[in-house]
Amino acid sequence: MPITNAADSSLVFYTNPQSRGQIARWALEEAGAEYRQKILEYGAPMKTVEFIAINPMGKVPAIVHNGKVVTECAAICAYLADAFPEKGLAPSIDNRAEYYRWLFFSAGPLESAIVNRSLGVDVKDEQERMVGYGNYNLVLDVLSQKLQSSPYIAGERFTAADIYVGSHVLWGLHFGSLDERPGFKEYAARVSERSAYKAAKDLDEQLIGNN
Numbered sequence: 001m002p003i004t005n006a007a008d009s010s011l012v013f014y015t016n017p018q019s020r021g022q023i024a025r026w027a028l029e030e031a032g033a034e035y036r037q038k039i040l041e042y043g044a045p046m047k048t049v050e051f052i053a054i055n056p057m058g059k060v061p062a063i064v065h066n067g068k069v070v071t072e073c074a075a076i077c078a079y080l081a082d083a084f085p086e087k088g089l090a091p092s093i094d095n096r097a098e099y100y101r102w103l104f105f106s107a108g109p110l111e112s113a114i115v116n117r118s119l120g121v122d123v124k125d126e127q128e129r130m131v132g133y134g135n136y137n138l139v140l141d142v143l144s145q146k147l148q149s150s151p152y153i154a155g156e157r158f159t160a161a162d163i164y165v166g167s168h169v170l171w172g173l174h175f176g177s178l179d180e181r182p183g184f185k186e187y188a189a190r191v192s193e194r195s196a197y198k199a200a201k202d203l204d205e206q207l208i209g210n211n
Helices: 021-031 049-054 073-083 097-118 125-130 136-147 160-175 184-192 195-210
Strands: 011-015 036-039 062-065 068-071
Touching: 011 021, 021 073, 021 160, 021 195, 062 073, 068 073, 073 097, 073 160, 097 136, 097 160, 136 160, 136 184, 160 184, 184 195
Parallel strands: 011 036
Antiparallel strands: 011 062, 062 068
16 A cells, blocks of 8 residues: 555554664555655654654654554554454464464564674573573574474464564574574565565665665
């Protein structure tokens, strides 16, 4: 669906093209949602009184849909799947175990492991029980095993969980923050062929090119 300039749009998307907002935009494109975008630069524009009222963390992305605020990329993916059920981005309620499991595995252990590794945080053996992800290599091995067992993270078809997991794998392989494991490249190729992914990527690349 097109980006709209209508002031009364029911969905407003706050983002920066060089941020995790790329994940949320992909989710919006998969959902077929019409939305109005507000591009915020890093620094003061993300700390205004108006935006802090939306996200007290002062970070993007965030969406406001029919007056309801959703922040955090995994939550945005899950919310949009439910808000636009006709797109089939979430399994039926009684088939969501894998969907929830891997969506939140990636929002917790996977992202924490990648960020800590990138920041040079070294978890000692005796500290692993205190850390939700245990250790970096364990997280990657577990994800690798899963991605070799089915074409998508929750089974045989693409879901909103693949937007979030796929973004981490694509980003990590591209920037080298994610060591390669069996199944990663194949999965990345599979999800990046989606038309919604390509449309979202083109929109953000255009914005980056205009800056």
